[in-house]
Every structure is written in structure tokens, then in C-alpha cells.
Amino acid sequence: MNPTIKDVARRANVSIATVSRILNNLPGYSEETRKKVLQVINETGYQPNAIARGLINKRTRTIGVLFPTVSSMFSSEILDGIEQFAHNHDYSVIVCNTDADGKRTLKYLQVLGEKQVDGIIFSSGNLKDEYYQTIKSMAIPLVLVSTISQRFSVPYVKVDDRLASYQATEYLIKKGHKQIGMISGTKEDLIAGVPRVEGFLQALNDYGIPHRSECLVYGGFDFNSGCKVVKELLRNAPDTTAVFAASDEMAAATISVASKQGIRVPEQLSVIGYDNLKLAQMTVPPLTTVEQPLFEMGRIAAEQLLTMIETGKDTGSRIVPHSIIERKTVRSLLE
Template sequence: MTPTIKDVAKAANVSVATVSRVLHNLNGYSHKTKVKVLEAVEELGYHPNAIARGLINKRTQTIGVLFPNVSSGFTSEILYGIEEAANEKDYSVIVCNTAADGKRTMKYLQVLREKQVDGVVFTSELLKDEYYHQLKNMKMPVVLVNTHSSKYSIPYVKVDDRQASYQATAYLIEKGHTDIAMIGGTPWDTVAGIPRVEGYRQALADHGIPFEETKIAYGNFHMESGRSAMAKLLEEAPPFTALFAASDEMAIGAMGMAFEKGIKVPEELSIIGYDDLNLAKIIYPPLTTIHQPLAEMGRIAVEKLITLIEEQGEVPSSIVSHSIVERQTVKSKT
């Protein structure tokens, strides 16, 4: 039979109220009493019920996380950081897959409301007005990851997508490439799609290289779309010696298509990706890419969220650093 708080109180010869105060680090008892209670907890194998804890501190020690695609390598690395940080603070995590274009976002916000989560980590999707108003009605704190809102004042954790893309393109130029194509993300995506294209275009302009619309194709950040976009570029674009893909998955898809067409990477085509997923390290040849500290971004988001939950103050947004990871898919043009 599962031990209860009453069993602990009886074993320690104290009141239920005293056991509760010890377990929640409140004052009003001696050190000797605390030791007796903790020994009883250990001997009985007592685990406080989350609902019971919530009656005292008005919290469920649970946070909700919204992802548009839980199966991607990108998501798994952010989630790793989220779960590690949450576990260290004794919080549980409920993960919701909102699907492409947020088809299930409103549904899952309602689910999280019913579960009485203490806060929400909202990732990789545009924060639409309807989402914001629902969160506001839920009266719970929220932190954004890999996205931000220019309309609403909500703390976020992300890299500077425009600057990172600028540096990826400039890196190819420094290697002697002037015919550079790009596979961009979703064209209307203001979070990552548009800024990454802007960074690419600005780098070309700053180095005196004309932008050619035919040298850019679009995907949806996933691998298969990278294959399709690469096929389109090879068929319709002027010749190019280098490619910047706005995600590692699209870069790897493009590499697969290049291989099928008999194009050698990097001997005939240099490719740089964006994210630095684990997959980028094991693909052959290993992918040169822009590193985003995805797990660290998840961790920082949870730390901010728990501060909002427990201290009910304000937290600043964070622009985290990115870097170029040189592997074997970019070759200097001689």
C-alpha cells in the first residue's frame, strides 16, 4: 500500500502539518524534528503527491512545451535542455505537438489549461494573436524559444538569425565563392524564414555580388524539402559553386540530391547548413554549419520560466551566440 503523509506523521510522532512544513522547507520546527521526518520519509518510501503539493504552493510543478514538430532532430535537442533544467528544479514536462502551421496549437493550449500547468515554453512558431490572448486568459507565464514577438512583450531565447545567415554567406565568399545559391525556409515565416534570407542577401550586397532571384529556392526546414529545392535550383538556376541552406535538414537533403545528380561535395559544390544538429556530424561528408546551442537555449528558457513562476517578476530576453563549425562540406575555390 502506498504510504501517505499521515503514515509519515505517525512514524515520526509529529503532526501532519509538521510533516508538510518540513517537506516544503517552511519554518516552525526543530532540527531534530526535521531529521525524524526525513528519516520516516526515507524508510517509508513516501513521495508527495503533485496535486497535494499544489494545494499548498498553488502550483503543479509542471510546465507545458509546444513544438510544431516533435520528431525532428532540432526539436529533440531543444527538448533535451528543457527536460534537464526542469528535472533539476523538480518540474515535470508535458510536450505538445502542434503540427505544421500550428494546426493544433489552440487545442493544446486548452489541454495545458486543463492540466493546470504552471507555465509554457512556446517554440519555433509565430506567436499569433489568438495564441497570445489564450495565454493571457490562462494567466500563466510564457517564454519563447527560437522565436520572438515584435508585437507582444514576452521574453525569448534565440540567436540572431539574420546575422548568423550573413556570416554563413560571408564565410562562403571568404572561401572564394561568388556564385552562391540558397535554400531558404518557409517564405512567409517572419521568425526564421525571412531573416535568414535577408542575411544572405545583405552579405552578397556588402561584398558587391548581385542578388539573383533564380538562385534561391524555398523549403520548410525539413529534409525532403531540401531535396526538392535543390532539384529546382539545379534545373532552373544559373551555375553555382556554393550553397547555403537555412537548416541542416535541408542541407542534408540537398546533399542527397547532389549525390544523385553526380555532383561531388565539396569538390564541385560547397554546402553550409544551419543548426549544427547531431546529424550534421555523422553525415558523410560531415556538414559545415552554423552552430545554434539548442540544448542550452532550452535550458535558459526553463530557467527564465521558473523564475517567472516562482518569483513572479520579470526576466530579460536572451540573444545567444552562434558560431561556424567547419567540417568537410566547404572547399576553397581556387
């Protein structure tokens, strides 16, 4: 058995209270006994038991993070940011892969509650009422990343999707494109789906470009669904000169499908993506895309959460800056 504070106390001829004080460097002991105790700790390899600590402090220095799919490049970059910030502040993170499944999510929330996590980060999914209610009933601080809640006031950190999407479309327009298609994520996605479509439509409208319904197709956000959907677009609107994809995976799918159909990117078809995953550098040609600072978003979300935990104050939401990363998949049609 690993030694406990009692063993240390006994071997150092002091009370456990004194050992505890030394461990937490509170006042109340002489330098001499401090030396002695530290020495015993070294000899025995004593490690405090965080579980016992947690029980009495009602703090576990552990947070929970929920993702629809941990293994996506998207999620894992956010996770990286969260984990790094958390670790630098002596917090651990429990990951939860919800599979966007309500039952599973609820189960996770219950477990996180039972394990007394100090806070929860909910990422890139729809925060359903029941999720919110159970988190609220457990009185655990919550921050959203890459999503928002329409019905509840929950701090979030994300990009302005509508604006980013507007600017991506505008970018295409300013390069002289007029036949612009969009392959969107899921139609029902009120957070990452709808606003991006709105931004797209708004830009077309503002620049007086008529919108044809066959130029807007809906899929998921992943590569395979991107393939399916871009084929549809190319079939129904073969005169498209540029496509705006709602994710880098879908953009990669566009490049892939185009290549298979003998369409050259960017000579015959321009492509702009969304996210700026590492993938965006790896495509041939490298992908022009809207950057979301995913790692940074994770960092900030963790930062927000920790200050909520430690001060009890909600520091509000954060819209983080996006930008367009110009690489090689968009061709200018001007002059």
C-alpha cells in the first residue's frame, strides 16, 4: 500500500495536521520540522491522495469535455487547446465522445456529475434543453465552444460564422466568380449550418448575384458526405466556377471529386474551405480556406471555464477572429 499522510506523520513524529500544513504551505510549523517532514516524504515517496482531498475540498481539479466525435481533426485541435491550458493550471480533462447521441450525452453528464468535475466544456453540437437542465441542476460551470445556445444564457467561444461565411463568399466574388456553389453541412444544424448558408446568401444578394437553388446543397460536414454532395452540385450546376465548402473535409472532397471528373482545381474550379485544419495544407493544391483558430478557441474556452470555477464569475462570451488563408485553390477570373 502506498503511504498515507498518517505514515508520514508517524515517521516524522508530528501530527497529520502538521504534515498537511506543510504540504499546503500554510503557516504553523518551524523550519526544522518542515525539513524533517519533507525528508520523510522523500524517503517514503508519499503522494497526497487527490480523492480524499477532493472529498473535503469539494474540488477535483478535473473538467469534462464533450465532443460529438473526438477523432475528427476538428475536435482534436480544440481538445489540444483545452488540454494544454488545463494542464498548465493543474487541471485534468476527461474526454467524452457523445457520438451526437442524446442518450449517451446524458449518461456522460451524469457520470461527470457523479465524479464531481469542476466544470464542463461542451463542443460543437446542439446543447439540448435536457443537457442544459441536468448541468444546471448539478450547478456545474459550463462553457460552449464552437456552438451556442439559443435558449439559455451560456458563455460560448466561437467564430462569427455568418460573417466568416459572408467574407468567404465575398472573396470568391471579388475574384470575379459569379457561378458560385455552396456545399453546406447539415441543414438542420442551427449553429454551424444555417448561419453559414445565410452569410453565403447574403453576400450573393449584396453583390447582386442571383441565387439558384441548385447551387446550394446540403450534406454532413465530413469527407464522404462532401463527395456525395459535391457530385450533386456539379451535376445540377455544371457551370459552377467556384465552390464554398462548409468544412475543409468537404473542400478536400471537392478537390478529390473534381480530380476524378477531370476538372482541374483551380483552373476550372475554385474551392474555398472552412476551418483551416492541418488537412488544408496537405491537399493538392493546398487549400484556400477560412481559418478558425481551433487550438486557441480551446484554450480560451478552458480559460473561461477555469475563471468561472475559481471566481464564480461568468466572464461572458467570446467571438474569436477568423481570417481567410489564401493558398492555391482559388483562381482569379479578373482581367
